[in-house]
Amino acid sequence: xxxxxxxxxxxxxxxxxxxxxxxxxxxxxxxxxxxxxxxxxxxxxxxxxxxxxxxxxxxxxxxxxxxxxxxxxxxxxxxxxxxxxxxxxxxxxxxxxxxxxxxxxxxxxxxxxxxxxxxxxxxxxxxxxxxxxxxxxxxxxxxxxxxxxxxxxxxxxxxxxxxxxxxxxxxxxxxxxxxxxxxxxxxxxxxxxxxxxxxxxxxxxxxxxxxxxxxxxxxxxxxxxxxxxxxxxxxxxxxxxxxxxxxxxxxxxxxxxxxxxxxxxxxxxxxxxxxxxxxxxxxxxxxxxxxxxxxxxxxxxxxxxxxxxxxxxxxxxxxxxxxxxxxxxxxxxxxxxxxxxxxxxxxxxxxxxxxxxxxxxxxxxxxxxxxxxxxxxxxxxxxxxxxxxxxxxxxxxxxxxxxxxxxxxxxxxxxxxxxxxxxxxxxxxxxxxxxxxxxxxxxxxxxxxxxxxxxxxxxxxxxxxxxxxxxxxxxxxxxxxxxxxxxxxxxxxxxxxxxxxxxxxxxxxxxxxxxxxxxxxxxxxxxxxxxxxxxxxxxxxxxxxxxxxxxxxxxxxxxxxxxxxxxxxxxxxxxxxxxxxxxxxxxxxxxxxxxxxxxxxxxxxx
Numbered sequence: 001x002x003x004x005x006x007x008x009x010x011x012x013x014x015x016x017x018x019x020x021x022x023x024x025x026x027x028x029x030x031x032x033x034x035x036x037x038x039x040x041x042x043x044x045x046x047x048x049x050x051x052x053x054x055x056x057x058x059x060x061x062x063x064x065x066x067x068x069x070x071x072x073x074x075x076x077x078x079x080x081x082x083x084x085x086x087x088x089x090x091x092x093x094x095x096x097x098x099x100x101x102x103x104x105x106x107x108x109x110x111x112x113x114x115x116x117x118x119x120x121x122x123x124x125x126x127x128x129x130x131x132x133x134x135x136x137x138x139x140x141x142x143x144x145x146x147x148x149x150x151x152x153x154x155x156x157x158x159x160x161x162x163x164x165x166x167x168x169x170x171x172x173x174x175x176x177x178x179x180x181x182x183x184x185x186x187x188x189x190x191x192x193x194x195x196x197x198x199x200x201x202x203x204x205x206x207x208x209x210x211x212x213x214x215x216x217x218x219x220x221x222x223x224x225x226x227x228x229x230x231x232x233x234x235x236x237x238x239x240x241x242x243x244x245x246x247x248x249x250x251x252x253x254x255x256x257x258x259x260x261x262x263x264x265x266x267x268x269x270x271x272x273x274x275x276x277x278x279x280x281x282x283x284x285x286x287x288x289x290x291x292x293x294x295x296x297x298x299x300x301x302x303x304x305x306x307x308x309x310x311x312x313x314x315x316x317x318x319x320x321x322x323x324x325x326x327x328x329x330x331x332x333x334x335x336x337x338x339x340x341x342x343x344x345x346x347x348x349x350x351x352x353x354x355x356x357x358x359x360x361x362x363x364x365x366x367x368x369x370x371x372x373x374x375x376x377x378x379x380x381x382x383x384x385x386x387x388x389x390x391x392x393x394x395x396x397x398x399x400x401x402x403x404x405x406x407x408x409x410x411x412x413x414x415x416x417x418x419x420x421x422x423x424x425x426x427x428x429x430x431x432x433x434x435x436x437x438x439x440x441x442x443x444x445x446x447x448x449x450x451x452x453x454x455x456x457x458x459x460x461x462x463x464x465x466x467x468x469x470x471x472x473x474x475x476x477x478x479x480x481x482x483x484x485x486x487x488x489x490x491x492x493x494x495x496x497x498x499x500x501x502x503x504x505x506x507x508x509x510x511x512x513x514x515x516x517x518x519x520x521x522x523x524x525x526x527x528x529x530x531x532x533x534x535x536x537x538x539x540x541x542x543x544x545x546x547x548x549x550x551x552x553x554x555x556x557x558x559x560x561x562x563x564x565x566x567x568x569x570x571x572x573x574x575x576x577x578x579x580x581x582x583x584x585x586x587x588x589x590x591x592x593x594x595x596x597x598x599x600x601x602x603x604x605x606x
Contacts, residue, residue, distance in 0.1 A: 010046025292413020
């Protein structure tokens with residue numbers, strides 16, 4: 001018999017009754033009934049119940065065990081009495097009557113229990129992550145992550161992609177987030193940087209003649225945490241393709257993502273559906289108008305409308321002056337709110353003010369009769385026209401966001417989400433994908449009072465050189481695209497600008513010289529001068545994919561060893577001070593923090 005186990009703790013069934021077996025694991029729970037002691041023994045695979053009575057040879061050993069001690073149990077598989085069968089446990093029809101128990105490791109008092117679903121403060125969970133990972137929900141999340149990555153790899157191989165590994169130690173580049181820098185011991189005063197993304201390397205692979213590349217790529221950015229973004233490091237399904245159009249990129253990655261989400265849609269019996277192929281494509285400007293966001297949640301049925309013209313020259317002076325001053329009014333329907341009290345609408349206004357906006361106007365409607373401050377000012381006839389334009393029902397209210405276009409769109413988008421959540425309109429059983437396409441190549445920076453890149457400067461402008469030379473920069477669109485699922489941006493991507501003369505011109509419009517480009521992006525621009533194929537790609541985030549599939553609100557719940565929001569590893573004590581000897585070897589010393597503005601700030605790596 002094996003020294004530690006003949007079976008794992010989820011393996012035994014009634015057909016094993018009568019067999020002598022050996023299992024090893026952690027003491028999950030213990031129940032002392034006086035003359036009988038029951039132990040739920042847990043390993044990676046599941047739980048098996050162990051039992052011994054007061055006269056048994058291992059009673060004293062088992063009775064002395066503390067939860068989370070590690071023990072090896074030898075015994076005979078017996079059938080549970082019918083009334084004791086646990087239908088919720090795969091091994092619920094049997095138990096092991098122990099004849100031998102060997103304690104492999106004693107557990108001391110624990111800072112947090114493993115059994116049960118109680119929530120604990122984040123600092124305790126992260127400091128003792130090895131205990132947190134023993135808990136059923138988190139353990140299952142990490143196993144899901146592994147299975148998702150395996151599935152992604154298989155599907156990418158099936159699409160003709162080849163996996164390559166790009167460098168981790170590389171050169172610092174002026175990208176969107178701050179670099180993590182690594183001092184060089186053999187080159188005093190010089191630093192490597194950890195890659196924010198394999199952006200340039202994957203493009204250079206295309207220049208090198210490899211046709212379809214991918215990797216599960218680690219990326220490092222010194223940026224603040226959010227619920228859907230881990231500080232420090234994250235992983236993405238990074239891929240690039242040569243001799244492709246935007247349609248080719250979509251056709252390659254859509255089956256991969258759709259297949260993975262379909263494969264795991266029913267994870268833990270959730271029974272979710274996935275939007276059909278091909279995924280819907282929404283131009284950026286349409287998305288900002290209808291959804292108030294470039295990452296819309298299509299499970300939300302509410303659509304935003306521009307109602308500026310309805311107030312132009314109207315008797316409602318406040319909105320009329322806003323529109324005549326060049327700003328906009330956006331309307332957000334609130335379906336089926338006739339029975340809602342005035343407090344519901346006033347609370348929405350208070351919420352908007354709490355978010356930093358001036359307020360959120362509203363009109364109520366019950367049985368076709370309008371009420372509320374906007375209706376009182378705009379009049380019944382004016383409101384009837386708005387209701388007809390929006391397709392409002394007789395019991396549908398409406399909210400209004402007014403002001404500068406960008407701010408009105410942002411408030412309308414946030415209000416659209418909040419109204420849908422308050423009214424329980426979002427279908428939690430669906431995964432709804434879409435592409436956001438036709439991003440503007442440039443935008444006007446109000447602070448710097450100049451035109452700058454709006455997304456990724458390495459994208460090919462639609463119309464190429466002719467567009468750059470003949471069109472207003474703010475009207476130029478790019479072959480840039482984001483893929484979004486349930487309001488979460490999974491990735492950004494683009495058809496790349498592979499022509500040096502177009503790249504120089506694009507950067508010139510944004511206020512950068514040819515020398516700036518040659519200095520900051522020397523490796524890529526020099527490679528393009530040696531013959532580069534048209535190419536494009538994207539990089540869906542692994543962490544976000546798993547977060548959606550696991551139905552978790554925070555990305556830390558699907559990462560094995562995450563950092564805190566302040567980018568600290570409480571378990572390992574990182575970041576930490578290092579010795580003077582180490583600093584001398586690296587020819588560096590610590591000084592007061594200095595802020596250095598990069599030469600080019602607008603690059604948005606995938």
